[in-house]
Amino acid sequence: MIAIESLSKRFPRVTALDRLTVGIEPGVTGLVGANGAGKSTLIKILLGLSPATEGSATVLGMDVATQGGAIRERVGYMPEHDCLPPDVSATEFVVHMARMSGLPATAARERTADTLRHVGLYEERYRPMGGYSTGMKQRVKLAQALVHDPRLVLLDEPTNGLDPVGRDEMLGLIRRVHTDFGISVLVTSHLLGELERTSDHIVVIDGGKLLRSSSTADFTQRTAVLAVEVTDTDEHPDGTAALRTALRKAGLNPHEPAPDRALAPGAGHLVTLDIGGEAGDTDESVFDTVRDTAADLGLGLVRMEQRRHQISEVFTERSAGDVA
Numbered sequence: 531m532i533a534i535e536s537l538s539k540r541f542p543r544v545t546a547l548d549r550l551t552v553g554i555e556p557g558v559t560g561l562v563g564a565n566g567a568g569k570s571t572l573i574k575i576l577l578g579l580s581p582a583t584e585g586s587a588t589v590l591g592m593d594v595a596t597q598g599g600a601i602r603e604r605v606g607y608m609p610e611h612d613c614l615p616p617d618v619s620a621t622e623f624v625v626h627m628a629r630m631s632g633l634p635a636t637a638a639r640e641r642t643a644d645t646l647r648h649v650g651l652y653e654e655r656y657r658p659m660g661g662y663s664t665g666m667k668q669r670v671k672l673a674q675a676l677v678h679d680p681r682l683v684l685l686d687e688p689t690n691g692l693d694p695v696g697r698d699e700m701l702g703l704i705r706r707v708h709t710d711f712g713i714s715v716l717v718t719s720h721l722l723g724e725l726e727r728t729s730d731h732i733v734v735i736d737g738g739k740l741l742r743s744s745s746t747a748d749f750t751q752r753t754a755v756l757a758v759e760v761t762d763t764d765e766h767p768d769g770t771a772a773l774r775t776a777l778r779k780a781g782l783n784p785h786e787p788a789p790d791r792a793l794a795p796g797a798g799h800l801v802t803l804d805i806g807g808e809a810g811d812t813d814e815s816v817f818d819t820v821r822d823t824a825a826d827l828g829l830g831l832v833r834m835e836q837r838r839h840q841i842s843e844v845f846t847e848r849s850a851g852d853v854a
């Protein structure tokens with residue numbers, strides 16, 4: 531869908547994109563990065579609205595430097611900022627946008643009605659948009675991006691300003707844009723965990739550079755840590771200390787307790803240890819060893835839990851790497 535090759539964008543005081551190379555496949559892709567990471571700048575370059583300083587990119591095989599008009603005909607765009615004229619209704623506005631994209635008048639009206647219904651706007655669609663809630667405005671912005679039946683939509687922070695329920699509804703709508711209509715989606719967010727359920731693939735950028743690009747499953751299912759909760763006994767008043775020592779003897783690698791652990795009520799009963807490698811190839815025998823070790827010590831085994839990685843850890847891992 532999109533091929534980005536060593537793309538840079540420099541403003542006089544700041545480098546917004548720094549030799550970014552990444553490919554976007556069909557499906558739903560989340561583009562994640564903190565505020566100022568370069569997400570909006572990238573989208574504007576991909577639409578041919580802003581020239582890159584260096585490097586190249588193609589969208590649906592078209593060159594962003596020379597074919598911006600053709601790209602915007604085939605791609606839908608939902609901008610981040612508030613851009614809706616307050617005095618016109620959603621219907622009037624979306625019909626206008628459909629006509630701008632080249633649809634004949636009748637088709638534009640029909641598509642507008644269908645699209646507004648799809649995003650969940652009904653009677654309100656005849657009222658001026660100035661009186662709409664943020665959630666309704668975001669829905670109109672999504673509708674105008676979809677009305678000309680594009681193959682790909684670029685959605686810039688579509689959940690901005692929404693409450694948790696509104697966010698969930700918007701993320702559900704975005705998922706359905708792909709599942710119901712087969713339209714590919716590139717959606718941005720500054721909230722790291724937000725796109726985990728919506729996206730097939732996640733691209734993380736930071737300071738205009740690519741931090742990571744991989745499938746959402748790879749991000750969230752690489753499990754490397756086992757948390758074990760045990761009870762104390764008369765024989766072992768500190769069950770976790772006894773378990774750690776015994777696990778070490780059994781050849782495992784339990785983590786040292788956190789320094790403030792004694793201060794946290796109820797937190798003293800947890801032991802964490804590494805299991806499996808980077809790729810998530812968990813060694814099942816670790817579970818048996820932990821169970822048998824706890825049983826041999828006479829400790830009560832409350833739970834064993836494999837922790838899921840979260841996208842936010844990409845940033846933590848990177849900070850740790852920087853320190854190293």
Ligand SMILES: Nc1ncnc2c1ncn2[C@@H]1O[C@H](COP(=O)(O)OP(=O)(O)OP(=O)(O)O)[C@@H](O)[C@H]1O
Pocket residue numbers: 541542544545546563564565566567568569570571572687720
């Ligand atoms: N027209 C411009 N002139 C100068 N600097 C700019 C311009 N547009 C963006 N920048 C800067 O480029 C960097 C990246 O901005 P960009 O808007 O792409 O980030 P973003 O990831 O979309 O963040 P946000 O979600 O906050 O918009 C920021 O430091 C921003 O201040």
